[in-house]
Amino acid sequence: MKQKATDLASVELEPAAISPASRNSVVRTVFAILLRAIGLILTIVLAVTVGVWSSRYMVARGSPLSTDMYGPWQQWRDIGRESADPYTKAHVVTTGKLRISADSAGTFEARTDSQGARLHSSCNYVVEGANMRGLWWSLAVFDARGNLISNDADRYEFTADTIAPNPNGSFVVTLGRDARPGNWLPTSGAGRLVLVLTVLDPATGLSADERAERNKHLPVIVREGCS
Missing domain, CATH: 2.60.120.600 (Domain of unknown function DUF1214, C-terminal domain)
Structure with a gap:
């Protein structure tokens, strides 16, 4: 029994191998999320900029x-x-x-x-x-x-x-x-x-x-x- 326990303890558990296809899928998903976030930020910045500019123009020029x-x-x-x-x-x-x-x-x-x-x-x-x-x-x-x-x-x-x-x-x-x-x-x-x-x-x-x-x-x- 002691020998079996020692043998089991010495066994190294290797992580499951990730296929290249799965790795590429994860990268694409993360990249898509980042693009959406950047797009949302740019949209908000653009909307605020246009809103401020148009308000100033309407106040100054009507x-x-x-x-x-x-x-x-x-x-x-x-x-x-x-x-x-x-x-x-x-x-x-x-x-x-x-x-x-x-x-x-x-x-x-x-x-x-x-x-x-x-x-x-x-x-x-x-x-x-x-x-x-x-x-x-x-x-x-x-x-x-x-x-x-x-x-x-x-x-x-x-x-x-x-x-x-x-x-x-x-x-x-x-x-x-x-x-x-x-x-x-x-x-x-x-x-x-x-x-x-x-x-x-x-x-x-x-x-x-x-x-x-x-x-x-x-x-x-x-x-x-x-x-």
Whole structure:
């Protein structure tokens, strides 16, 4: 019996041999799991990145959900209202600008000319506006950061009170680096430009139809040439 016990104790148990096919199957399974995990991580990162970028863009530039377009002119439709959407409210906060309520005025911004080309100080422009029929308005030019453009003429905007209109009540404003006669707004070397048109509602207010009619006749922005 002692001899048998000794013989059994001395027997070395060898692990069962794993076939190459089984080993390859395990490797493939592990590799597939790793690929799925990496794919999931990349999907999450991409989704977060796109979400953050799109949110920032919608806050800075707006979207059809929060703005209306009239040719080159963009209007945040509910700005200053209690019912404003989160993107509109965030836009007001992040820009730090005091905005007149959409119930009291129409505020329109243009970053392109009427052909869709980006406004730039290296180009000259003509802004042609129709008769506003008694409505008070202002037209100002800013750089891309929303700052007034420093210039020797100390001229930053025209209003219904300061413009030299045409006999029929329409008006023409020119934009460019070099001085010219008439209603000229200097753009210096500001680079990209933003035009802001503000039209105040009359004391009696405007109906939705009257606002829609007003918005059909916003100024046309024509590029003359660039240097």
